[in-house]
Amino acid sequence: MEMILTKQPKFLLKRRHLPLLRHFCTEHKSPLPQVSESSIIITQALDVLLQTPDNEWTSSPQIKNLLFSSTSLSPQLFFQITRRFPSSSRALSFFNFLQSNLPTEANTSSLSYAYQAVFELAIRERMSPESLFDLYKACKDQNIPLSINSATLLIRFFGKVSMYDYSLLVYNELDNNLRNTHVRNVLIDVLLRCDHDRDAFNVLDEMLDRESQFPVNELTGDIVFYALMRREHVKNSVTDEELVGLVSKFAEHGVFPNAVWLTQLITRFCRKGKTDEAWDVLHVLMKFDAPLEAASCNALLNALGREGDFKRMNQLFTEMKENDIEPSVVTFGTIINRLCKLYRADEALEVFEKMIAGKETAEISVEPDVIIFNTLIDGLCKVGKQEEALGLIEQMRLRLQKGCMPNAVTYNCLINGFCKSGNIEKGLELFHLMKQEGVTPNVVTLNTLVDGMCRHGRINSAVEFFQEVTRKGLCANAVTYTILITAFCNVNNFQEAIKWFDDMSRAGCSADSVVYFTLISGLCQAGRMNDASLVVSKLKEAGFRPDIVCYNHLISGFCKKKMLDKAYEVLREMEDIGMTPNSVTYNTLISFLSKSGNFSAARRVLKKMVKEGLVPTVVTYGALIHAFCVNGHVDEAMKIFKELSSSSNVSPNTVIYNILIDSLCKNNQVELALSLMEEMKVKEVRPNTNTYNAMFKGLRQKNMLDKAFKLMDRMIEHACHPDYISMEILTEWLSEAGQTEKLKKFVQGYAVSAAPA
Template structure:
């Protein structure tokens, strides 16, 4: 055919418009795009028609030749064009603009708005389906501004027939995802002006948006308007569907208004087209589980079964997770077994909840049992399952088993994060396996995981405990070189280590350096460690001065602190100081424990001051009545 055309063209025989279309169609089917373009350029204007251009556009768009297609459109859209666009042109162009994927480059935002506008100016409008398709695509690509311009171009240029509720719904959904409340309200007002009646989907989008923004009362107002309960012109007789009910119930449960959600469930039961389904019950069960009302959640599950609504794996996971989170792991296991007996198998989420729960209560054997069952059932563990097991095994001191799980984690394609490395390093430190600790540190460096303050604190604490203060000092220097400043835990670890080695002088040097050079103030734990160590070293006066220092700096002593200083002043027979400290303990609202009472009872019995101890226990000052007789009234 192309050869025949060339021959006739050489003989100055012009193609008819119909013949040109037929030839172009054949070239298009043969994917001879370049020949199609060449033919179009060679044809004289009398042979060109809108039908010919449409056929060429189809082929160009199909081949991804976007720029060439736009050049053809430019010719068609010229003011005095002999072949202006028709409805079929619009069908081709709007179809391409609405496709999720197409060959060739993407259209620029300006090109999209420009094409729609120019076609509408020529009286070519997208139908409701094509318009909705275009807006949906733009909104999914987070181009709400472009979608807004396209819809309003169609509205402005007279394409009101195409603008239906579905097109507006598509734009409302996009605006809702971006939380653009202002434009949502504006579009709703424009729909009312144009007489476009909102559908149940429209209200579903609005309610969903308001629920996600936790504006539940406004969502309830919209729901009332939907059912014709609004006032004046704000009334719409639209029957809510199950999706809308579920959206609102879920929103209510997420803000702790489960009982209100329950009342909506009862309303659903009175309608034929909005009967509660598994999603309805799942939302409510989840809400009551999170509120700690497990009994109500179980009751809803029973009600669900009675109503003939089949529970899903989501129902199973919601109840298992809720029971585990509230310490009812045994009940969770029983419920899981019951569901398996009914043919409902768990998934990775079910096993993750159970494994994490058993790790949390230090029942590692049971956690491992469910891990093995998970693998056998064909569920692929996620990183959370592996991390839970590694953490639980490390805390339990089962480092060999933890290492096995680490190997499985790596084979599954996951990597360790800094938190997981810290757990392992801490576990190996407790087992005194320094070579494995360094192995972990080397692995962190190789995989690009930077140690954090917890990593360094763990190392400093361990090195201090084994008396390797030189290496501990090097670790602290490296930590600071990495831009991490020693925390109160770091200082506490090294101070505690020196005290354990009975090197209190060195511990005090670190303490003084902490107070003078660092920006980290000592806390109650550090003061307690030093006071206890000083008293054991018979340096009670210095321990008392630290108690005074705590008062000056506003650091509140705890019962452990007081017990340490009471032992010290007892050994030094500093009775008056003991009375002062007892009064201070009352002022600090610090309750004595059995150790406090044991220290003071034995001492005060020996020195005949048991009445003062009674006053102290009853919360009355004792030092002011020191000169009085032992039988003086505490109330004086």
């Protein structure tokens, strides 16, 4: 029987669903036409019917004799005859003829099947949904009961044209005994595809009821889980908690999501950080003895590993064995990988040893692959156990016949481990060994060794190694050159850094923005602004644009070279391209202008900073205060300090207090400096050794010993240790004053202010 079906998901093609797919097309146990029925009678009847005008059928003895006198003609054969008419209109005429001539006892069943054929022909002719619905209404008006196949045909058709309300109407008008599992599955599929989840789940709830006459089956589960999984990236009408409950209700009926859907579901929960829900789903299925596979467990193990929840990882691994879920190499690899990433290499090694010792302990034995060996070697190297990692290569060699051969990744992990520990010679030895064993070094090998040498101050060795291996055909990449450029920048050898930058271009390696920014930053810090500007030009030619950090380095570099015009030029360029200066930009300019004594310009920049919506920071105020103090304008510095203190957003820090206390003491305003010390105590700003040293100098000038003793006690109380400057000041002063005993007590950590001066 040819039927119009909606496109089915790929899962329906799996072998275990093939019987269900057949039932999805036609109702199981439905008395549809059998191949054994007499084709001769059907052919004869059709020939006569097609050759006779419709209005003469009733008066034709031959037609009546063929159709109504034979005892072999059944409702199924009336169906076969009706569906072979060339059009739905003639088929409908034949139905009307049957309705007028069939005996009462055969009327209902035969007419039902004949009308089913009319529906099929109408759909095949692509009749409009409205016309088809009129045909359905006519069927209902004549009290012709729908067959199950007619119902599913209509439900699916109306769903296909997004007229799900018609699908619901057909379903709701069916007799209760016809709303079986098959019909409900079709309706749920239609509703979910039309995103009408509420109606779909109303039908599903009836099926999930424990007393349901038509419960869910495996196909119901596939339809529902497929629909929910395909909506992973859109808003779902079912919450995660409800989804867990749904899996549980299906499980009560012995229906479980297949391995693919279950793995996707667990992965989905874990991506959202809902490992508890993933855990619940898996354990619900374990409770009902669902046929689980390692892939689903592996997804959860991976998530638990990311969270460092090794307690539940161990529990799940144990439960896998209890539930006869055979761990795969991925299972062990997941556990080992997560342990290694959390620097728990010893535990990873224990898991590995259990993995390979299964045969001897009657446990499940899984043969490790190259990936597991490489993961473990890398993990051991990261915790400084390079020698143990090296020993694993011997185990790999014992498994050469099983395809477990050390590869470039294996050696790169080992070389990286030895280089990071400073054992460059061992790294080079491994480099030569891998070539002897037929493993070709790659650019990662080159970069690892070059980086290791550079990090341990062996830049010349790195250059020699680079030149040697590249002559032999090993190609470098942008990362290699970046390592060398950065290394030369770090030792302020910018001439070599620029040379390598040029070599990089000649070698055809496209520099990324990191290379440019590294070079620009180093040149700016070294004050080589012409070279920095040249690199900026090359950066723009390469299609990159300086970021805010790069511009700030340029502004800072020009300010240090007292090239204010250039700094303003960079600032204007930033504004022209729509890049808003940040607090660092303005603080750099304010600091330079203030130190230069150009306070009016510094204040203008400060006003612009506020106008741009940036809140001045403690660094901003500190720059101004320091500059005023350095230029002898302590009173102006105190005005800014009071402005800062009154601000609710910014609080002065120890550095600012130290600047003011030192300047006040030098300006013979010791009492005011002492008041700032008290203010620090109230505001819980901790003084440091520099604070006390500045005060000791000021107090000595005023010979205020009592105050000095109290400050010495406060130093001891706050465990603020005196430095050589503190001891130099106090030793000279207290020796002159005959208070060497108090100095001894102070050094020993005892209070000194209680004794009389």
